[in-house]
Amino acid sequence: TAGVKKDIEKLYEAVPQLVNVFKIKEKIGEGTFSSVYLATAQLQTGYEEKMALKHLIPTSHPLRIAAELQCLTVAGGQDNVMGVKYCFRKNDHVVIVMPYLEHESFLDILNSLSFEEVREYMFNLFKALRRIHHFGIVHRDVKPSNFLYNRQLKKYALVDFGLAQGTPDTKIELLKTAHSEDQQGSCLQMNPTVTLGNEVSVSVTAPKQIAQQSASKAADRRSSSFSKIQMKQGRGGKEDSVHHSVQRSVFGERNFNVYSSTYQENSSTKLIKQSKVIDVSSRKLITKKKIISTKTVSNGAARKAASACPLNLPCDCYATDRVCSVCLSRRQQVAPRAGTPGFRAPEVLTKCPTQTTAIDMWSAGIIFLSLLSGRYPFFKASDDLTALAQIMTVRGSRETIQAARTFGKSVVCTQVVPTQNLRTLCEKLRGTSSSCTRSQGEGPSRSENNTALLVAADKPCAPETLGKQIQHLQSVQEGDGALETKETDMKGWDQVPDEAYDLLDKLLDLNPATRITAKEALLHPFFKDIRL
Amino acid sequence: SAIYKNVISGRLKSPFIRVEDRSRQYRPFYLQLSSFPFLNYCVPKPYSPFEVDKKYPGQKQTQSKERNKINSDKDCGMPAQFPQKDKKKRGYCECCGKKYEDLQTCVATLNISFLEESKQKPLCQFS
Numbered sequence: 001t002a003g004v005k006k007d008i009e010k011l012y013e014a015v016p017q018l019v020n021v022f023k024i025k026e027k028i029g030e031g032t033f034s035s036v037y038l039a040t041a042q043l044q045t046g047y048e049e050k051m052a053l054k055h056l057i058p059t060s061h062p063l064r065i066a067a068e069l070q071c072l073t074v075a076g077g078q079d080n081v082m083g084v085k086y087c088f089r090k091n092d093h094v095v096i097v098m099p100y101l102e103h104e105s106f107l108d109i110l111n112s113l114s115f116e117e118v119r120e121y122m123f124n125l126f127k128a129l130r131r132i133h134h135f136g137i138v139h140r141d142v143k144p145s146n147f148l149y150n151r152q153l154k155k156y157a158l159v160d161f162g163l164a165q166g167t168p169d170t171k172i173e174l175l176k177t178a179h180s181e182d183q184q185g186s187c188l189q190m191n192p193t194v195t196l197g198n199e200v201s202v203s204v205t206a207p208k209q210i211a212q213q214s215a216s217k218a219a220d221r222r223s224s225s226f227s228k229i230q231m232k233q234g235r236g237g238k239e240d241s242v243h244h245s246v247q248r249s250v251f252g253e254r255n256f257n258v259y260s261s262t263y264q265e266n267s268s269t270k271l272i273k274q275s276k277v278i279d280v281s282s283r284k285l286i287t288k289k290k291i292i293s294t295k296t297v298s299n300g301a302a303r304k305a306a307s308a309c310p311l312n313l314p315c316d317c318y319a320t321d322r323v324c325s326v327c328l329s330r331r332q333q334v335a336p337r338a339g340t341p342g343f344r345a346p347e348v349l350t351k352c353p354t355q356t357t358a359i360d361m362w363s364a365g366i367i368f369l370s371l372l373s374g375r376y377p378f379f380k381a382s383d384d385l386t387a388l389a390q391i392m393t394v395r396g397s398r399e400t401i402q403a404a405r406t407f408g409k410s411v412v413c414t415q416v417v418p419t420q421n422l423r424t425l426c427e428k429l430r431g432t433s434s435s436c437t438r439s440q441g442e443g444p445s446r447s448e449n450n451t452a453l454l455v456a457a458d459k460p461c462a463p464e465t466l467g468k469q470i471q472h473l474q475s476v477q478e479g480d481g482a483l484e485t486k487e488t489d490m491k492g493w494d495q496v497p498d499e500a501y502d503l504l505d506k507l508l509d510l511n512p513a514t515r516i517t518a519k520e521a522l523l524h525p526f527f528k529d530i531r532l
Numbered sequence: 533s534a535i536y537k538n539v540i541s542g543r544l545k546s547p548f549i550r551v552e553d554r555s556r557q558y559r560p561f562y563l564q565l566s567s568f569p570f571l572n573y574c575v576p577k578p579y580s581p582f583e584v585d586k587k588y589p590g591q592k593q594t595q596s597k598e599r600n601k602i603n604s605d606k607d608c609g610m611p612a613q614f615p616q617k618d619k620k621k622r623g624y625c626e627c628c629g630k631k632y633e634d635l636q637t638c639v640a641t642l643n644i645s646f647l648e649e650s651k652q653k654p655l656c657q658f659s
Contacts, residue, residue, distance in 0.1 A: 032623075059635070061626035092627065110578050312557050317541065321548070323560055324541030333558035350551050351561075380580040385549045385563035390582050393571055408554045414546040415568040428573050429581060 001026075007035065011055055014093040022097075024053065033057045033162050038100060050100035051085065056162075058092040064162075065094050067174035071161035072096070074172055075135045080128035080156040082148075101157050106144035109151060111374045115492030118371045119500075121149060121156070123527050125364055128158035130518035133357040136170030137161070140336070142363035143343050144376070163338045167357060319410045341387055342366065342379040346400060347512050349384040349391075350409045358512035361521070365507025372422075372496070372504065373429035393417050394425065395510055403510030422501040422508075430493065499526035 004027045012019050022039040029036035037053040056065055069087060077083025086097040113121070125147055132139055139146075140163040148157040166175025315326035335351040337344065345362035347355060370376040381387035388411075392400045396419030404411045503526045509515035516524070544550060547568040552560035571581045624631045 057623075057635075059623060059625035059627060059632075064626065107578060314556070315541075317560065318552060318556055321544045321546070321550070322541050323544065323550070323562065327552075327560055330557065330559040332561070333553050351553070374577045375580055376578050377580050380582045380584075381569075383563065385551070385561070386565070386569065388551075389549055389563075389565065390569045393569055404551075405554070410552045410554050412548075412550040414548055417568070417570075420571070425571070430577070 008037065011037065011053075011095070014058075015055075015088050015090045015095050017088050017090070018053070018095065022051070022053065028052070031160075031162075033060065041097075050102075052098045052100045054096040054098065056094045056096070058094075060094070063174065067172065068161045068164070069096065070172050070174045071132070071135075071137055071164050072098070075132050075137060079131040080124050080158055081131050082157045082159040098159075101148045101155055102150055103148035103157075104151050106149070106370075107376055110370065110376050113371065113491075115496060117151070118368075119527065119530065120154065121371065122364070122368055122503075123522065123530050124156040125158070125367065126518045126521045128156065129357075129360055129364060130522060132158065132164075133360070133518050135172055136167040136357075137172055137175065138165045138167060138355065138357050139163070139360050139363075140165060140339050141343070142360045142367070143340050144367055144370070147367070165336060165355075319412055321412065321414070337384070339363075341381055341384075342377045344384065344387060345512065346388060346391060346404065346510055347407050347409075349388045350404055350407075350411065352407045352409065352512075354407075356512060357517070358515045361507055361515050361518065362512075364518075364521075365504060368504050368507060369426070372426040372500065375429050389413075389415075391510075394420050395508060396420075400510055406511050406513065422504050423496070423498075426496075426501070426504075497526070499524065502526070 007027060008024045011024065018024070018039075022041050024037050024039040026038050027035060028038045034054050034056050037055065039051050039053050040048050041051050043049055056068075069084060072082060072084035075081050082098055082101075084096055084098055088095045088097070125142075128147070129139075129142070139158070139161065141160060142158075146158065146160045148155075148159060150156070164172075164175065166172055170176060312330055313326050315324050316322075317324050317327045333351050333353065335348070335353045336355055337348050337351070339348065339359075343363040343366050345355075345359040348359055366378055370378045379387055379390045381390055388400070392413065392415070397413050397415060397417045399419050401411045401413060503516070503521065503524050506516035506524070507521070521527075544562055545564045548562055548564040550560055550562040552558070569582055572583070573581060575581050575583045622631070622633050623635065
């Protein structure tokens with residue numbers, strides 16, 4: 001807390017006006033883009049009120065700050081959406097003052113909530129989402145830590161519009177400059193990944209912000225809607241232009257610089273200069289004036305080709321188990337993916353450029369899944385495709401692939417995993433059954449590749465052997481071992497209605513176009529005669 | 533070997549996931565896993581059924597860290613544990629349009645006139 005004391009001092013220093021108004025007590029939160037403090041203010045009425053002071057990272061662009069404030073002022077203050085009381089600024093330091101809502105830690109209460117409390121929690125979350133979606137705000141970071149819950153007071157607040165984006169018809173003026181720009185700028189995404197000997201170098205108009213991923217807690221990231229960031233792994237040097245290697249006819253031409261995507265720790269993988277689009281704090285603000293500095297190229301034809309987006313050479317890898325120098329030399333598609341791993345919808349994970357308010361509904365579904373299963377975080381993945389694989393194990397691989405087709409993505413997955421019955425899944429995970437079993441799915445679809453070749457020596461066993469185990473699941477109703485030590489009260493968990501799992505199914509709809517909306521969710525039978 | 537003569541292509545090792553836009557205009561991205569994730573019911577509550585922490589007895593290590601991370605967007609959501617003090621905050625400044633190694637130095641060099649130029653109404657108190 002010595003560090004916190006220092007932070008508080010620094011905050012007073014940075015924004016001296018605060019001294020006269022607030023007693024800053026403690027730091028109650030820290031993210032990549034802000035720190036939140038608890039403070040008290042002496043009101044004119046003589047009453048001392050608790051408030052939350054959000055100190056934004058000084059590198060935030062004024063437009064972004066203003067957009068966040070506009071979300072709070074326009075949409076906030078009712079229907080469980082956090083509002084704003086004041087805002088203070090000195091130079092690049094901005095402090096947003098909000099009412100303080102004392103709240104629980106989700107993890108702490110997760111397994112003590114009654115079923116009725118879960119119903120109320122979800123109802124109130126949908127109220128908040130209905131409101132922000134009505135204003136055309138996509139929150140992008142819906143998760144328990146951004147939905148404050150006071151159990152005693154039954155008060156709720158959706159917070160943090162730091163990552164918010166506008167829908168095309170958003171009512172938040174300042175989000176209009178900052179919604180997903182799918183095609184825009186993607187021409188600038190030139191990512192040579194394979195260098196093929198002596199290639200023709202084409203200079204491309206691509207002034208790139210090379211971003212270094214913040215080493216600090218990056219659980220929540222800023223949306224790439226404000227920026228297009230490139231990160232060259234390994235030699236992360238600065239570059240004003242990206243050289244794109246065009247290999248005329250790769251097929252049928254002998255090249256000794258063979259690239260294999262097959263992973264061998266020290267094989268040809270160093271040929272691959274991985275570049276990726278990330279969405280950390282680096283964000284180039286999209287304003288109406290988009291400045292593109294074109295690097296002059298001596299070769300006029302090359303420049304012409306480059307400025308009009310590179311031609312995409314066809315290849316035969318599409319929807320197969322292959323990649324080649326041709327398809328890997330195409331530019332990466334850029335899509336927003338700001339948010340928190342584990343809460344990202346499949347269309348986010350697969351880089352769908354058009355993302356809607358439906359991504360928030362997916363996140364709400366993940367929260368609901370945690371509440372029903374007693375597991376938090378439910379998904380735990382370090383990268384987007386692992387997250388997608390985990391989603392497949394719950395929702396089914398075929399189903400995931402089919403849904404992805406509807407939003408323009410070809411997904412190939414070697415593993416065939418069945419969709420889980422949500423009730424069975426949640427009850428198993430919530431129950432105190434000691435059975436340790438693998439979900440009974442089919443094995444890999446291609447048996448010759450049944451075992452991973454790179455089984456590390458320290459791995460105790462391949463998961464395939466687990467699958468042979470027999471399930472011994474005792475249902476919760478049988479009570480064996482499921483008795484609480486303190487009480488036998490099941491808090492409604494022994495009779496979860498089908499409506500709960502029906503709603504969960506509709507929230508975790510793999511197809512964003514048919515996924516339930518917040519407005520519809522509030523009318524779902526699950527909430528009939530809810531006590532308000 | 534999965535490499536065809538004269539063709540610079542690679543075959544992905546199973547299990548893998550490969551994603552490509554149906555327009556075929558963009559680079560595919562993929563992930564090769566040493567093993568496909570599965571629902572592990574023996575992980576105790578409240579942990580994720582995908583938790584692969586060795587601290588749970590009787591639990592099998594399922595997802596080796598030996599994954600091929602090529603061409604997959606990594607999340608650094610779980611950064612290495614740095615001591616909280618003297619932690620330099622690296623990142624990107626939206627105002628300068630530069631990345632910085634240390635937040636303090638960036639903020640120090642921030643051109644304040646930028647704020648004036650930025651045509652934003654001054655942020656002020658809301659009543």
